[in-house]
Amino acid sequence: MLIASLRPIIMQNTKSHNFNYIILKLSIVIIIIFSTKLLFANDAFYAKGYIVKDLKLNLNWLRCTVGQVWNNDTCEGTAIKLTMDDAKAAIKIAEEQLGGKWRLPNRKELENLVCMHCGKVKINKKYFPNTPYEPFWTGEKNEWSKNFFWSVNFFTGHTFGRFPGRIPNFVRLIKVE
Numbered sequence: 611m612l613i614a615s616l617r618p619i620i621m622q623n624t625k626s627h628n629f630n631y632i633i634l635k636l637s638i639v640i641i642i643i644f645s646t647k648l649l650f651a652n653d654a655f656y657a658k659g660y661i662v663k664d665l666k667l668n669l670n671w672l673r674c675t676v677g678q679v680w681n682n683d684t685c686e687g688t689a690i691k692l693t694m695d696d697a698k699a700a701i702k703i704a705e706e707q708l709g710g711k712w713r714l715p716n717r718k719e720l721e722n723l724v725c726m727h728c729g730k731v732k733i734n735k736k737y738f739p740n741t742p743y744e745p746f747w748t749g750e751k752n753e754w755s756k757n758f759f760w761s762v763n764f765f766t767g768h769t770f771g772r773f774p775g776r777i778p779n780f781v782r783l784i785k786v787e
Contacts, residue, residue, distance in 0.1 A: 671737075671782060675742060684740060692778055697747055697781050700781060712786065714781065715748055715784050716748055721769055725767075731764055744780055745762065745779045746764065757775075761779055
């Protein structure tokens with residue numbers, strides 16, 4: 611009689627145990643999927659010489675920061691900080707020396723380069739070696755404060771809209787297709 615009265619409780623616990631087990635398995639699968647996405651979100655690049663093709667956004671990035679040159683499979687020289695006016699001049703120089711049309715990235719494009727698991731510098735060094743871990747300009751104005759431009763900081767991986775164009779920051783250019 612005691613065993614018979616425990617049967618509904620045992621069955622209820624078994625169903626509850628099975629349900630919890632299923633939830634646990636689903637949670638593990640979800641964690642694996644999102645972990646994989648985070649690990650490989652920054653691996654959608656193809657490097658060829660001084661250009662990196664961003665396969666996710668279909669962009670061609672200049673591999674080195676303005677001021678550096680591509681040599682012996684790395685970026686050599688000293689990256690320089692530019693004001694927005696200087697960045698416009700650098701774009702003209704890139705067009706003369708490298709050919710094609712070049713521009714500053716917008717906020718979303720530059721944010722796509724952020725790699726939070728990449729160590730001190732929040733960018734994949736395999737594709738963008740010797741990148742300074744400081745803010746980089748976007749060509750996008752802060753819509754809430756028109757005198758300020760958006761920048762992406764490769765030390766923190768965060769985006770800020772607090773720099774006026776007269777403040778120098780680093781620059782990485784995109785080739786227009």
